[in-house]
Amino acid sequence: MSETLSHPEPTVPASVSSELLLQIQRSLAGIDYGSVEIVIHDSRVVQIERNRKTRFRHPLEIPPS
Numbered sequence: 001m002s003e004t005l006s007h008p009e010p011t012v013p014a015s016v017s018s019e020l021l022l023q024i025q026r027s028l029a030g031i032d033y034g035s036v037e038i039v040i041h042d043s044r045v046v047q048i049e050r051n052r053k054t055r056f057r058h059p060l061e062i063p064p065s
Contacts, residue, residue: 023048 039047
């Protein structure tokens with residue numbers, strides 16, 4: 001028997017500003033591989049770090065020196 005898994009819709013606390021959500025969306029845009037890290041101090045978001053990676057289908061060779 002096949003079972004369909006359902007995922008609950010993510011909820012956002014009312015205290016999260018729309019500006020913060022927009023900044024997170026912008027950080028996620030255009031990343032195929034990588035990460036977005038949200039840094040929090042004293043219960044406040046103070047920084048969003050974006051780490052974008054580029055993957056190569058065929059590894060590039062580095063010529064010997």
